Amino acid sequence: MDWGSILDNTLRGLIGEQFIFFGLAAIGLNLHFGYTGLLNFGQAVFMAAGAYGLAMMVATWDLSFWVGVVVGVVVFPVILALILGAPTLRLRADYLAIVTIAAAEIFRLIMRSPSLDQWTGSSDGLTAFANRFYEFSPFDPGQRYFFDLFIGNQMWVVLVGWVVLAVGVFICWLLVRSPWGRVVKAVREDEDAARSLGKNAYSYKMQALIFGGMFGAAGGMLRAIGTQSAQPDNFVTEITFFVWVALILGGAGTVLGPVLGAAILYAVLNFTDVLLRQAVRADYIPNSIMSGVQVGQVRFMMIGLALILLAAFRPQGILGSKEEMALDDR
Amino acid sequence: MSPSRAFLAFVAAMFALLALGSPAGADLVAQEDADSSTIIRGTLRTAGEDGEDVFVEDVTIVVTDEAGVEVGLAVTDSEGNWIVELPGGGTYSVLLDDSTLPEGVPLRSPENNPLVVEVREGASRATLFPLGEATASAGNTIEAVQLFVDGLKLGLIIAMSAIGLSLIYGTTGLTNFAHGEMVTFGALIAFLFHVTGVFGITTSLIVAAIISVIVSAIAGGLFNALVWAPLRRRGASLIAALIVSIGFSILLRYLFLYQFGGRSQFYPDYQLQKKYDFGWFTLAPKDLFIILFSTGILVLVGLGLQKTRAGKAMRAVADNRDLAESSGINVEQVIRWVWIAGGALAGLGGVLFGLTEALSWEMGFRVLLLMFAGVTLGGLGSAYGALIGSIIVGIFIQMSTLVLPSDLKNVGALITLILILLVRPQGLLGRAERVG
Numbered sequence: 001m002d003w004g005s006i007l008d009n010t011l012r013g014l015i016g017e018q019f020i021f022f023g024l025a026a027i028g029l030n031l032h033f034g035y036t037g038l039l040n041f042g043q044a045v046f047m048a049a050g051a052y053g054l055a056m057m058v059a060t061w062d063l064s065f066w067v068g069v070v071v072g073v074v075v076f077p078v079i080l081a082l083i084l085g086a087p088t089l090r091l092r093a094d095y096l097a098i099v100t101i102a103a104a105e106i107f108r109l110i111m112r113s114p115s116l117d118q119w120t121g122s123s124d125g126l127t128a129f130a131n132r133f134y135e136f137s138p139f140d141p142g143q144r145y146f147f148d149l150f151i152g153n154q155m156w157v158v159l160v161g162w163v164v165l166a167v168g169v170f171i172c173w174l175l176v177r178s179p180w181g182r183v184v185k186a187v188r189e190d191e192d193a194a195r196s197l198g199k200n201a202y203s204y205k206m207q208a209l210i211f212g213g214m215f216g217a218a219g220g221m222l223r224a225i226g227t228q229s230a231q232p233d234n235f236v237t238e239i240t241f242f243v244w245v246a247l248i249l250g251g252a253g254t255v256l257g258p259v260l261g262a263a264i265l266y267a268v269l270n271f272t273d274v275l276l277r278q279a280v281r282a283d284y285i286p287n288s289i290m291s292g293v294q295v296g297q298v299r300f301m302m303i304g305l306a307l308i309l310l311a312a313f314r315p316q317g318i319l320g321s322k323e324e325m326a327l328d329d330r
Numbered sequence: 331m332s333p334s335r336a337f338l339a340f341v342a343a344m345f346a347l348l349a350l351g352s353p354a355g356a357d358l359v360a361q362e363d364a365d366s367s368t369i370i371r372g373t374l375r376t377a378g379e380d381g382e383d384v385f386v387e388d389v390t391i392v393v394t395d396e397a398g399v400e401v402g403l404a405v406t407d408s409e410g411n412w413i414v415e416l417p418g419g420g421t422y423s424v425l426l427d428d429s430t431l432p433e434g435v436p437l438r439s440p441e442n443n444p445l446v447v448e449v450r451e452g453a454s455r456a457t458l459f460p461l462g463e464a465t466a467s468a469g470n471t472i473e474a475v476q477l478f479v480d481g482l483k484l485g486l487i488i489a490m491s492a493i494g495l496s497l498i499y500g501t502t503g504l505t506n507f508a509h510g511e512m513v514t515f516g517a518l519i520a521f522l523f524h525v526t527g528v529f530g531i532t533t534s535l536i537v538a539a540i541i542s543v544i545v546s547a548i549a550g551g552l553f554n555a556l557v558w559a560p561l562r563r564r565g566a567s568l569i570a571a572l573i574v575s576i577g578f579s580i581l582l583r584y585l586f587l588y589q590f591g592g593r594s595q596f597y598p599d600y601q602l603q604k605k606y607d608f609g610w611f612t613l614a615p616k617d618l619f620i621i622l623f624s625t626g627i628l629v630l631v632g633l634g635l636q637k638t639r640a641g642k643a644m645r646a647v648a649d650n651r652d653l654a655e656s657s658g659i660n661v662e663q664v665i666r667w668v669w670i671a672g673g674a675l676a677g678l679g680g681v682l683f684g685l686t687e688a689l690s691w692e693m694g695f696r697v698l699l700l701m702f703a704g705v706t707l708g709g710l711g712s713a714y715g716a717l718i719g720s721i722i723v724g725i726f727i728q729m730s731t732l733v734l735p736s737d738l739k740n741v742g743a744l745i746t747l748i749l750i751l752l753v754r755p756q757g758l759l760g761r762a763e764r765v766g
Contacts, residue, residue: 039569039572041576083748084748086752087748087749087751087752087755088751090755091751091755093569094505094568094572095706095751095755097505097572098505098702098706098747099747099748099751101507101699102699102702102703102744102747102748103744103748105699105740105744106741106744106745109737109738109740109741110738110741112737113735113737113738114735114737115735115737115738237695238580241576241577241580244573244576248573291450293450294588297584297587297588298584298588300580300583300584301580301581301584301585301588303577303580304576304577304578304579304580304581304582304583304584305577305581306577307573307574307576307577307580308574308577308578308581309577310573311566311570311571311573311574311577312561312566312570312574315570
């Protein structure tokens with residue numbers, strides 16, 4: 001057992017790239033679910049929109065990196081939120097759930113389709129769109145940084161990611177203590193009451209869907225930059241539920257909950273992942289029980305189990321208050 | 331004869347009919363032994379005049395790796411066998427050179443050529459290229475009619491699985507995202523008894539299917555008793571229950587992947603059948619059976635809901651739970667039966683789906699999205715709505731390949747789901763009610 005590598009990976013989960021990508025997406029989902037009560041089961045599609053917004057602008061149409069960033073973080077998520085929200089936000093909460101999970105699958109199938117290969121790269125996805133980003137990097141790609149945890153390019157992604165995350169948390173904090181934030185919370189608690197006070201609940205829900213989607217898109221875009229590829233299978237529907245676990249674990253409806261949840265989630269996932277991998281390699285676990293391929297599947301089972309246990313026994317998570325986040329019917 | 335005995339007799343008769351179908355089998359089971367070299371292999375065969383196996387000789391198969399570099403080439407021998415040795419595990423693309431196929435033996439699904447397969451280090455990976463009368467080659471069929479019939483078959487299977495989803499929603503308010511995994515469960519249990527074997531004993535597909543339906547019904551009942559009933563007793567909100575169901579969906583799906591592996595598999599029985607020619611369309615005997623059998627089951631379910639006490643109670647609870655409870659209906663008991671029946675129907679749907687398409691660990695999730703489309707179109711909570719909606723969705727999916735590339739056919743159905751919600755959110759048969 002190489003405990004040094006286990007510790008490294010756990011730390012990387014706690015503060016590294018995955019934590020940043022999913023932390024951002026969880027902040028977005030927090031605006032959806034934690035503050036407005038929207039059941040968005042398709043945060044993966046917003047993440048994919050951010051990734052493909054950038055990748056397609058740069059790799060397919062040869063536009064500048066900055067155009068790609070604007071399209072990925074603003075244009076695509078807004079269009080997507082309007083398409084998903086328009087038919088469902090007037091209906092019972094589970095309709096949004098069904099439509100968003102379906103949308104995530106639709107988007108993935110379209111991006112995979114060979115008939116659109118010249119624009120989307122089909123199942124291979126798109127690459128070579130993030131060079132401009134790394135040109136700004138002050139770090140030497142050959143060196144290791146931060147207690148040797150990250151190589152130069154990763155360090156640059158992590159540093160930018162932390163700044164974006166901090167800005168995201170700050171914006172979220174400003175939003176939820178603004179009058180706007182009080183209205184969406186009112187919509188979450190009792191939509192009829194909010195409407196009877198003259199608030200246009202539909203419009204507020206749509207705005208929350210758009211804002212939260214933008215955070216998700218930012219997370220997805222950073223992920224595409226970090227891995228230097230936008231691939232449809234990086235945004236499978238299960239990805240959404242990693243974000244959900246991060247959110248509920250940390251505490252939905254709290255400003256720092258999603259960030260804390262993402263950090264803990266990825267520390268735990270990385271820890272078990274490396275631990276199991278090493279146990280399998282060293283034959284502490286016989287191959288007949290678990291093979292190297294199967295280790296990767298364990299993390300998805302853990303996500304499923306975490307969702308079940310959290311929703312059933314601790315819906316308010318670590319930071320949330322029971323009164324505010326009892327997962328009530330809306 | 332009581333209704334339940336009649337039902338069993340009907341099922342038995344249907345299965346007896348199936349047994350008379352043409353016998354054909356294919357050795358499609360991947361065998362993996364760790365100490366041999368890594369290979370991809372397969373057997374090319376097609377059905378002869380009387381449905382017997384005919385091996386296809388001298389067909390060239392080329393294997394390339396992910397970078398597009400050719401790693402091996404094989405030509406089928408007189409028994410139709412081909413083997414390509416690989417340098418190691420990984421993802422490979424297997425291309426069947428269709429110009430080397432004999433005259434009149436087309437690939438059944440040309441869109442699956444080349445086939446991308448993942449091979450584990452040291453594994454022997456069986457790859458299937460189904461051959462035989464593709465629908466297009468059958469001369470005088472009309473494509474739209476053929477697609478309509480194929481769609482009807484798909485729709486009936488979706489409907490069978492979706493009725494449980496809709497009834498569970500109607501009686502408990504839960505949108506059960508794990509329902510797709512109940513479909514996969516049924517298909518895999520049948521595979522377990524049919525191919526893998528339990529204590530070394532394998533059964534025919536018919537027996538395996540019957541066992542699978544029974545096991546699925548029990549599993550549905552247990553799922554309710556162990557998870558949903560306690561949650562209801564604790565007064566858990568519907569949203570908490572919804573998230574729990576998603577958790578189960580992911581957990582079960584990856585348990586299936588863990589146990590079953592990532593490959594698609596097929597039931598060996600009834601794989602290669604000569605199609606009946608109905609003029610405007612052709613149908614393999616198994617597909618004709620699926621259409622008749624599922625229609626029969628759905629009619630029985632409809633009659634059961636309409637005529638029997640239990641069925642009436644189910645509809646009453648779905649209609650107005652409080653009213654039903656105050657008129658003396660034991661709501662918990664009704665819910666228990668809904669889960670048992672829903673589990674059995676989902677399991678049966680899974681077996682039928684595996685019979686016409688392929689078995690995979692995530693088949694249920696794909697069906698789930700189609701069920702959602704069907705149930706929403708018909709009206710959430712209405713059993714008849716689920717039926718009609720699902721059939722329309724099935725037909726729509728197949729017919730949409732007239733204009734859409736076939737890999738996007740499910741996309742069309744899901745986009746329609748969004749459009750339906752925009753125009754008529756309560757669905758075709760649902761009650762118009764507006765929340766918010």
